[in-house]
Amino acid sequence: xxxxxxxxxxxxxxxxxxxxxxxxxxxxxxxxxxxxxxxxxxxxxxxxxxxxxxxxxxxxxxxxxxxxxxxxxxxxxxxxxxxxxxxxxxxxxxxxxxxxxxxxxxxxxxxxxxxxxxxxxxxxxxxxxxxxxxxxxxxxxxxxxxxxxxxxxxxxxxxxxxxxxxxxxxxxxxxxxxxxxxxxxxxxxxxxxxxxxxxxxxxxxxxxxxxxxxxxxxxxxxxxxxxxxxxxxxxxxxxxxxxxxxxxxxxxxxxxxxxxxxxxxxxxxxxxxxxxxxxxxxxxxxxxxxxxxxxxxxxxxxxxxxxxxxxxxxxx
Amino acid sequence: xxxxxxxxxxxxxxxxxxxxxxxxxxxxxxxxxxxxxxxxxxxxxxxxxxxxxxxxxxxxxxxxxxxxxxxxxxxxxxxxxxxxxxxxxxxxxxxxxxxxxxxxxxxxxxxx
Numbered sequence: 164x165x166x167x168x169x170x171x172x173x174x175x176x177x178x179x180x181x182x183x184x185x186x187x188x189x190x191x192x193x194x195x196x197x198x199x200x201x202x203x204x205x206x207x208x209x210x211x212x213x214x215x216x217x218x219x220x221x222x223x224x225x226x227x228x229x230x231x232x233x234x235x236x237x238x239x240x241x242x243x244x245x246x247x248x249x250x251x252x253x254x255x256x257x258x259x260x261x262x263x264x265x266x267x268x269x270x271x272x273x274x275x276x277x278x279x280x281x282x283x284x285x286x287x288x289x290x291x292x293x294x295x296x297x298x299x300x301x302x303x304x305x306x307x308x309x310x311x312x313x314x315x316x317x318x319x320x321x322x323x324x325x326x327x328x329x330x331x332x333x334x335x336x337x338x339x340x341x342x343x344x345x346x347x348x349x350x351x352x353x354x355x356x357x358x359x360x361x362x363x364x365x366x367x368x369x370x371x372x373x374x375x376x377x378x379x380x381x382x383x384x385x386x387x388x389x390x391x392x393x394x395x396x397x398x399x400x401x402x403x404x405x406x407x408x409x410x411x412x413x414x415x416x417x418x419x420x421x422x423x424x425x426x427x428x429x430x431x432x433x434x435x436x437x438x439x440x441x442x443x444x445x446x447x448x449x450x451x452x453x454x455x456x457x458x459x460x461x462x463x464x465x466x467x468x469x470x471x472x473x474x475x476x477x478x479x
Numbered sequence: 480x481x482x483x484x485x486x487x488x489x490x491x492x493x494x495x496x497x498x499x500x501x502x503x504x505x506x507x508x509x510x511x512x513x514x515x516x517x518x519x520x521x522x523x524x525x526x527x528x529x530x531x532x533x534x535x536x537x538x539x540x541x542x543x544x545x546x547x548x549x550x551x552x553x554x555x556x557x558x559x560x561x562x563x564x565x566x567x568x569x570x571x572x573x574x575x576x577x578x579x580x581x582x583x584x585x586x587x588x589x590x591x
Contacts, residue, residue: 201482202482202484203484208487210490219490219491220491222491227490227491228490228492230501231484231486231487231488231503233486233503233504234484234504234506234507235504236504236506236507236563238504238506238535238536238563238564239536240535240536240537240538240539244506244563251506251507252506252507255504257501257502259501291537291538292536292538294538294539296538296539296540297538
């Protein structure tokens with residue numbers, strides 16, 4: 164994939180000379196470069212919509228507790244501060260220790276054009292280590308230790324990288340790493356939803372009401388389909404060793420489609436992975452371009468998604 | 480410029496009996512201030528008591544200071560010397576240990 168130096172532009176050379184940027188492979192224009200060693204950079208908890216009186220009781224049950232992101236030093240009981248890939252701090256999104264609970268951090272942008280949009284990140288995922296208080300070693304998914312694969316790996320559910328986009332038509336491009344199914348069996352594959360995400364307006368109009376632990380992206384497990392084949396990521400044998408993974412995901416807002424997903428050394432062609440649009444029109448969302456990351460636990464053990472840094476670039 | 484972040488640890492959540500907020504990482508922060516907004520109380524003589532706790536790892540917890548009673552609708556206090564993790568542990572009970580509940584917003588305001 165690397166381009167010979169003689170064919171690279173001056174801009175590409177300058178980016179390559181910057182250690183913070185050279186780990187990324189951006190499109191022409193960088194919209195966002197977030198290193199969480201210097202703050203949260205606009206990544207914030209997602210919250211559902213509410214009424215004109217600010218009454219938060221009117222927020223949908225499944226969209227009211229996505230948890231605030233944390234600036235984490237990746238601090239663990241056995242080794243102390245692990246630190247991030249660059250510097251000390253990463254952005255951590257954490258679930259509650261409740262099966263089905265989801266943590267979500269969102270980044271809200273708008274579009275100044277149409278075309279390719281690329282999300283790049285260095286990230287990792289973990290379960291919470293076992294303790295007497297959390298009883299993780301006795302929760303669903305726990306198993307025998309064989310001095311290599313750690314039973315806690317079966318207690319990590321899924322992490323998701325996704326968008327919320329509106330150009331008149333509203334749609335979500337979504338890529339989820341499904342580590343385990345709802346019965347805590349290893350799946351280790353990438354999946355996408357075949358239906359659009361339920362919205363508060365559908366609840367308001369009486370079309371559906373979801374419980375607090377519903378999968379807010381697509382509640383029915385049958386509405387998720389695999390693409391690209393299984394991929395084993397680096398969990399590294401225990402829940403307290405952090406290894407950063409490179410993720411590069413390209414979508415095209417001129418065609419409302421997925422393009423490709425790269426995860427470490429594997430590139431998935433996503434051009435045939437469908438993106439279901441909403442049939443209804445939504446107002447107040449002109450040129451919406453949101454990115455979110457989420458983490459979902461399939462057992463009563465906290466699950467964590469850590470981001471070292473994020474870069475979002477475009478070709479417009 | 481100093482860094483700051485306000486985490487809403489509980490949002491319109493009804494607490495009854497014993498509770499603990501989710502572990503929150505604060506190693507980057509030099510200052511921490513709690514705000515507890517009580518939106519509603521039910522039960523006779525509902526009383527909310529909390530203790531600020533610290534942890535070396537987010538798993539094992541001990542008290543940072545003394546238990547406090549939260550009687551006002553908006554109560555605040557500062558925590559210092561907290562290391563890497565903070566949470567609140569507490570209970571909402573009625574008179575003579577009777578049943579009671581409190582609907583709360585719990586904020587943790589942090590600054591580097």
